[in-house]
Amino acid sequence: MANLVSIAKTVGSNRIVPTISIPYPLGDPNTPKEEQWKLRKHRVEVALDALAQNIEEATIFEVKI
């Protein structure tokens, strides 16, 4: 899970889930706690599903929140 997805891809990561920033990848402190939780839970779920998915090449998975 990375903010700079292009770097993640360059260094050879195969399953990439975008995060929202460098200092706070999974929860913007300027937003309410519930919003941070929803975002974090969603993106971790995308990561888990990515781990269970068969891929043929390096893939950046789509996030909704």
Next chain:
Amino acid sequence: MKKAIHYINQFFGQIGGEDKADFEPEIREGAVGPGLLLNNLLSPEAEVSHTIICGDNFMGSNKEEAITRILNYLADKEFDVFIAGPAFMAGRYGVACGEICKAVKGRFNVPVITSMYVENPGVEMFRKEIYIFPGGNGAVTMRIDVPKMATFAKKILSGETISSAENEGYLPRSIRLEAFKEDAVSGADRAVNMLLKKINGEEFKTEMPMPVIDRVPIATPVKDLSQATIALVNSGGIVPLGNPDRIQSASATKWGKYNITDLDRLQAGEWETIHAGFDPSAANSDPNCIVPLDALKSFENEGKIGRVHEYVYSTVGTGTTQAEASRMGAEIAQQLREANVSAVILTST
């Protein structure tokens, strides 16, 4: 006099350190910071007419907007060359230099030049599209790296023919340049000479180096998440308060493993980040924003995954060389395999 425009980040622009990494792009007249040295070296043929300063995180997180704004600043300026950095081993800065050089070249069709350490991720991403000079891995080599860019810029500005990467010193762009060998030995002779050297076990230099591709094989998918053990690894420097293993805050050579068996989340005040490459305030007030233990635990409770692995693994990924990172990664992976971990979520910062 010819004009150069120089791009630097918030640190070299003397705005501030990591706490100012969100600094929005700005254009100033004249040279700033390392631009003063650049300006002296370009003189009298050219001068640094303007400097663009942009925070590394702003460029990293709002790339399109940062580039659009900077291109708008440049639209009414007359300039003959665009120079960025040097970025040394700073990954975000190197990528930012590459991004902006590529965009400026595409829009204004002026020569663009930057400099960074060969292991900077910006090299692999941009070396085929722009001139990148190999630089040192820290700002101590400023007085070596800036002159390389300045000398080359002057050569371009004077209209001299630019020759191969090897002759000029920039990193190879994987472009084959057709040229006559000065010693006028035919290709057939050179090939046979190389073959003879090879047979005799002597060193020879190929004229057609093959790229080294370091791909990571794709791991097979987890068959059944509900039976899987998932581990958390991070390069964001999340450690128990006080950093018991004394992991370095930059250029790390150590990693740590910390038991999280009985925890549902990482509490502020009990865990902290020791990463020196970004503002730690957000992660210190909620370490789960880097190590999402709370979210992963909730998936364990819901039965989506079998269990969360009992240890979290941490190191710091800033200024860390690829060699050290590869070694630490292999060591951590070995432990995870021995513990029968099914898969890993690695958060990077």
